[in-house]
Amino acid sequence: MSKDFNVKLTVRNGRLLRAIREGWPTVAAFCRDANLNKGVVNSLVCFRTSPILKNGDWSGVARDISAALGMYPDELWPEHIKELRAKRATAEIEVNSDELAALSAPGGSHDARMLIAKWSENTTPRRSKVVAMMAEGATLLEVGEELGVTSTRARQIYVRGLKDIKQAAARDRVRSVSDVI
DSSP states (O other), X not given: OOOOEEEEEEOOOHHHXXXXXXXXXXXXXXXXXXXXXXXXXXXXXXXXXXXXXXXSSBOHHHHHHHHXXXXXXXXXXXXXXTTOOOSOSEEEEEEOHHHHHHHHSTTOOHHHHHHHHHHHTTSOHXXXXXXXXXXXXXXXXXXXXXXXXXXXXXXXXXXXXHHHHHHHHHHTTOSOHHHHO
């Protein structure tokens, strides 16, 4: 089947955007009201810069954004994304009509869920549970509480589970698990 569609994906910090959109119509309006530089805020929204300094402390702008939103920095940048940096905020993929339908279906396609379940067989049930919880938006703190471990240990379990799933996906000649999700 031919790849008739070009889909452009944009990666952004959903937690930060939701918090901003609860009180302002746009990021620009938030920046204006909070007296923040729009370019700097957008670089954090799009993961071009990290909210964490080299010494491990929160950057001044991350603290300013958090204060303006009335939230803690950990709420906007949880452990699993706080040091994430993206080389690019957008990517384009070529898809066929079935793949396009799967991307636009709420909750993903049945085939995608089947593949992820198949790949999860290559890891422990505990790791699989952590990966599933994180995919559903749970924080490392929430995962840790569920398992009775620290958030640091929850992150270690998540990283290992994701690695196991990616290795199983690679055996099926899938370059990126996120392409299927």
